[in-house]
Amino acid sequence: MNRFTLRGKTKVNAQWLMYCMVYNIEKIATQGQQCRSRRALTCRGHGLSSKE
Template sequence: AGESLKYHATRTDQNGQSRAYFQGRLMQCRNCPKKHQCMQNPEAANHRKGKGRQVSFTLENKRLPNYTDWMKHRVDSQKGKEIYSHRMSVVEPVFGNIGTNKRLNRFSLRGRKKVQGQWQLYCLVHNIEKLANYGRLAA
């Protein structure tokens, strides 16, 4: 009927698409002669807790691919899956062990040389621990 709708919110629906929601004011819809054609439940405009006309639009995502999309594509490829499967056997458990078990969440020294020395001490302890636990030869 020529009335404007007020922007309400933008939310993601169950399909993962962004939707913009708009709503008419209740007083606009209450006296509108076209409310029976416009609203699914025109009686909602007649009581105090009702709502006016509600409309939502799907927002099209027309952005260009970024670096995150590029990396997702690389990791999801066959070669990427092969490389990614080796991560747990290479270096990540080392950082987990040093950060969690040895509780190194920040360095206590300042300066590049001192921090490098502290890091090398933690790595040395990690390697000695590996030798003590797993380095024994089977008899």
């Protein structure tokens, strides 16, 4: 993200929080894909089971 598209501190803060949320969701999704691709019974350190 190079710049904010909104004006005002409240709106910029909300936009930043949404950006962070999307970033973290992408990290979680990537971790889930890595666990499934390894076909491990449990994902190390995360307690995610492949049986779900």
